[in-house]
Amino acid sequence: LTSRGDEAARQPGERALIDHIRRRLPPAPPSIVVGPGDDAAVIVPARGAFQVLTTDALVEGIHFDRRFSSLSDIGYKALAVNVSDVVAMGAAPELALLSLILPAGTTLGDLDSLLDGVLEMAASSRTTVAGGNISRSPGPLVVDVTATGSVRPRRILIRGGGRPGDAIYVSGSIGAAAAGLGWLRVAANQTRGLRLAAEDVMATCVRRHQRPEPRVRAGMLLGRNKAASACMDLSDGLADAVRQIAEASGTGALIDAAALPIDPAAADWFAAQGLDPVAASISGGDDYELLFTVPRRYKGRFRAVQENVRGLPLTRIGELTTEPGVLLSRDGEKSELPSGFSHF
């Protein structure tokens, strides 16, 4: 962890913040040769393994609202979304570097809360915080994380490995994070009484928005068992993920609306808002579930994964097709898969 060379860095505070972070980090594993405190971290890569690297930022006012997420939630999620990208490649999480861009007035207590969340996610995903940097911000809080992982060469899960006829699966449930955020926004303008009435029902959805769970075990098992032909995470929603995998694999896709594992509380909430639960759930982002494809001949391997994911549902929702186009089958009719995204 270093502070950047500029006049602002010469004000008291940044070095103290960095020392504070270093003191809170758990002991590093032996694969970390040089940890926080030098120009860079130095690690011993696992022998014969490929390395996976990804970076993603959470920006205040874009990705989170301080009214709806605590600093601890923000730290947790900033690492979680990166771990999700690592495990979507079939890799085991290894390291994280934190780049914290902190608004004026950030206290040691604020930093501790942020770090609480980061370290909680790091512990549960077995990720080591190996370095990073702190900068001041004249604007919003930005938590930028780089995460790495390691994967055996033949076990990498890319987006483009699917073939026509492969079954499309999704882990867990969809729609909860979008419903949770939607409810938080509506509730912010409601009376305390109305808010309290729905709080219990919406708690799981709100939690999914605040603290998404990357599917570490499922991703690693899919990779290890070579049980999927393609995989990605649902950061931008299920409809987007199906499109990306179909496009990268050079196939079409057909999704069965009735099979979608829509979170029940989310479905109720979307319906109460006058929204179509199917369209809202598949276009809503932030679910961080895994979407993956399973060829028929991988059935045995896939069963081994299902038996080891400890209760996480893996639901078949459709298949890749020879015909181009990404379609939704609903009540016997096929139409283009709706998407909240608009492209150029």
Place this chain on the structure above:
Amino acid sequence: LTSRGDEAARQPGERALIDHIRRRLPPAPPSIVVGPGDDAAVIVPARGAFQVLTTDALVEGIHFDRRFSSLSDIGYKALAVNVSDVVAMGAAPELALLSLILPAGTTLGDLDSLLDGVLEMAASSRTTVAGGNISRSPGPLVVDVTATGSVRPRRILIRGGGRPGDAIYVSGSIGAAAAGLGWLRVAANQTRGLRLAAEDVMATCVRRHQRPEPRVRAGMLLGRNKAASACMDLSDGLADAVRQIAEASGTGALIDAAALPIDPAAADWFAAQGLDPVAASISGGDDYELLFTVPRRYKGRFRAVQENVRGLPLTRIGELTTEPGVLLSRDGEKSELPSGFSHF
């Protein structure tokens, strides 16, 4: 390169920006198994090598001023400061991930300019842009870069390897970047005539602020030849670097003011501003030179480095001492090494 899952991402633009970046990247080397466009990049680590990882952000209004640096300068410097950290470990630069946090109104032309600078630095330091992400910003422009490198196990240059009696060296010259930024700030309030009169004299200093040159060759040679016992870069100024190396090595240090390679134009400019050129040069940051220590017994190895750095001066400026304290010897008197930094 991915866009983040949030409602903002659903507005047109981010995917187009990402596709645009991907089209501009040069062909990836064979060590990149999966490049931009999947959940994460996948690379083959060099066999038997350790891996070096660092991250550092440039934040508008803190690290740069759009009046003084073009977007191309900002892109160049954002990668340069990370490459500097990698080579300060004795490593060869390998990959970079870009995390771009772009204010509303950023055009494709803006992105191209930023990328011009990044790719210029990438080409000259042989760094491959392997991935990244784009987020919108409700505030300032942030260019956050993660860089990696590879180094043979015994060739790592850490900060804490110095011993009393080791000579302290610095590459290139110091003070230019701070003088350049100082002049830009003064000149911004001057008439065009006054500005033009000094522009030629200050051009090199200004360039050092806008586009620092990481000492790639020197760092790699020091590592390869095992010619230094400790090393770091001067991101926070020479005084800070001497302190950090002495502290990490458990030694004191004595610096000879007369030996310091202060940039002549910078020295003149500091003097004209009524500043002490020595104090201003050693407390000014952003030089991105290397500070390193050379034990007497490494003399032969160090000569091999000097013969191969292609004209870059490597100047002996003092030595590590048994007595604690970081001192400056000047006109026969010793005093504490001045520093622009104040610590808790």
